[in-house]
C-alpha cells in the first residue's frame with residue numbers, strides 16, 4: 083500500500099472534508115492492491131497563488147483535483163455556466179471565487195501551478211507538460227460533458243467513478259519512480275506533521291530515503307547561520323512569472339458583479355504570469371473609450387491592458403478574440419450582451435483608460451528575476467559560493483584562483499544568469515522565433531568565455547521554460563580558467579538532474595590569444611543554434627592593452643559563420659572601460675558591430691531594435707548603451723547588473739522575424755535617445771521585442 087497522504091491544513095467546508103475522506107478511502111483500497119505503484123495525495127495545498135483542493139502524484143501522471151459539492155444531471159461546457167439539476171432544483175455549478183465556470187477554474191489552476199511545480203524542482207517541464215485536472219462531484223452525477231474532446235487534460239467524474247478515471251490518466255513523458263518520490267516530497271516541502279497516518283503507508287518513507295535525499299527541504303536549509311545575519315530584504319520583488327496584477331485595478335462604477343469579474347481577471351492575469359494593471363469597464367452601464375469599435379462589443383465587460391506581447395496567450399487562454407490598438411489590447415468578456423442591446427449606442431469615454439506611463443512600463447523588457455531555489459541552494463550551500471560586493475573588482479578572471487571563482491560564483495554568476503535568462507525569455511516570446519525553435523528536436527549551444535556558466539544556465543532555463551520538445555541539448559563551453567570550468571561542470575550536472583534535461587557538456591580549456599575557429603577543431607563541422615559570449619570580450623580587450631581593441635569585430639567575424647540558419651548570437655559585456663583608452667566597452671561594441679554589419683550582408687542585428695533598424699547607417703562612434711538587470715537570491719535582494727548587448731542572426735532568419743521600426747523614440751541608456759529615433763512621438767524600449775515592433 084505505497085500511498086502517502088498529506089494535508090497541510092483542514093478544509094473549511096464540510097463537503098470538502100467528506101470528499102477528501104471518501105477519496106482517501108478509495109485511494110487506500112486502490113493502492114493497497116498494487117504494492118509496486120506509488121501515489122502521493124496532498125489535500126488542500128497552495129501553490130502558485132492558487133488553492134488546490136488536492137494533488138495526486140502517481141507513477142504515470144500528476145493530477146490537480148477540484149472538489150464540487152453538486153450532483154444530479156450535470157452539463158459541462160467550455161463557455162457559459164455549468165448546470166446541475168438535482169431533485170428538480172436547477173443550480174449553476176460555481177468555479178470558485180469570481181465569475182468562472184469550473185472549466186475556467188481548472189484551467190487557471192493548472193496554468194498557475196505548472197511553472198511552480200517546475201521551479202520548485204519537484205518535476206521537470208516534461209513531466210508537467212500534460213498535467214491533468216479532475217473535477218470530482220461529491221454526489222452521484224450523470225455528466226453531460228460538452229467540453230471539446232480536444233481538451234485532453236480535463237476529466238470530470240463523481241466520487242463513484244473517481245478511481246476508474248484516475249487510472250485512465252497516463253501522461254506521456256511522466257514516468258515517476260520510487261527514487262523520484264523522495265525529491266518530490268522534499269521539493270514540495272511536505273512536512274511529516276501533515277501526514278495522515280490513517281491512510282498512509284509511512285514505512286515507505288524509510289525506503290525512499292527522504293532524509294538522505296541530497297537536497298534539503300526549504301525549512302531545513304540554514305541559509306543564514308547565526309554568525310552571518312540575513313541581509314535585510316525590503317520589498318522583496320516577486321519572481322518574474324508570479325508578479326501579481328495591480329491589486330487595485332482602476333475600474334469605473336464598480337458593482338458587485340463587476341468586482342467578481344475583476345477578481346476572476348486577476349486570477350487569469352496571475353495564472354498567465356502577466357504583471358501590471360488592467361481595466362474593466364461595464365459596457366452596459368458605463369461609457370467605453372472612443373477607439374473601441376461598437377460592433378466589437380459582444381459581452382458585458384470590456385477588459386483593456388497595455389500588454390500587447392500577451393495578446394496571443396490571452397486569446398488562446400480565454401478562447402475569445404483579443405483586439406489591439408495603440409499599444410493596448412482589449413477584449414469583451416462576461417455575460418453575452420442581450421440581443422436587443424444596441425451596441426452602437428455605447429458612448430465614448432472622456433478619459434484615457436490606460437495612462438501613457440503605465441503603457442511605457444508594460445513595453446519595457448522584463449529585467450528582474452530570481453535565482454531558482456535549487457540553484458540558489460546548490461551554489462551557496464553546496465558549492466560554498468559567496469556573495470561579496472566589496473570584493474576587488476574582477477578586471478580579469480582568466481587567472482582567478484579557486485577562492486576567487488567561489489566569490490565569482492556567489493556574486494557574478496547570478497547576475498549573468500539574470501541577464502541571459504531575461505534576454506532569451508523575451509526573444510522566445512516572439513512567435514516566429516518560438517515556432518522556429520519548436521521545430522528543433524536537438525540544440526547545439528556554444529559559449530565562449532563561459533566561466534562558471536551563469537550565461538549557459540540562464541539560457542538553458544529560458545529554453546526549458548518556453549519549450550518542452552528538445553530531446554538532446556549539447557553545450558560546447560570554452561574558457562581559459564580550469565577552476566571556473568570545474569564549477570561549471572558541477573552546476574551543469576545538477577541542472578540536468580534537477581530539471582531532467584537531457585543535455586551534454588563538452589568543455590575545452592584554452593587561453594584565447596586571438597579569435598579563431600581553431601578552438602572548435604575538436605568539434606568539426608558543428609553549426610550552433612546559439613552562440614553566446616558574456617562578459618569575456620572586454621577582458622580580452624583589457625588584457626591586450628591596445629593590441630586587441632578590435633575584439634568585438636573579430637569575434638563576430640570569426641564566429642557568426644558558425645551559426646546555424648536559424649541560430650542566434652548574443653554578444654554581451656559590462657559597461658565599464660579598460661584602463662588604456664577613453665572608450666567604454668559599449669562604445670567599442672556598437673561601433674565595431676555596426677561596421678561588421680555594414681560589411682557582412684549575411685547577418686543582421688535583432689536587438690537593440692534601433693541598431694537593427696539604423697545600425698548599418700549609424701555614424702556614431704561613441705554610442706553608450708546600457709541595460710540594467712536585477713536578480714534576487716538568498717544572499718541579496720535585487721542585485722543590479724548593467725550590461726550592453728546585441729542579439730544577431732543570419733539575415734534570412736532575422737528578416738523572417740519581421741522586426742519593424744515602431745515609429746517611436748528609443749532610449750539606449752537611461753534617457754539617452756538613439757538620434758535616429760529622436761523627434762518621434764511616444765517611446766518604446768529598444769531591448770524588448772513585442773507586438774509593437776514585430777509584424
Ligand SMILES: C[S@@+](CC[C@H](N)C(=O)[O-])C[C@H]1O[C@@H](n2cnc3c(N)ncnc32)[C@H](O)[C@@H]1O
Pocket residue numbers: 478479480481494495498530531532533534535536537560561562563566592593594595615616617618621622
Ligand atoms: C567575466 S567572466 C564571464 C563568465 C561567464 N561568461 C559569465 O557571463 O558569467 C570572463 C571569463 O572569460 C574568461 N577569459 C578571459 N580571458 C580569456 C582568454 N584570453 N582565454 C580564455 N578565457 C578567457 C575568464 O577565464 C572568465 O571565466
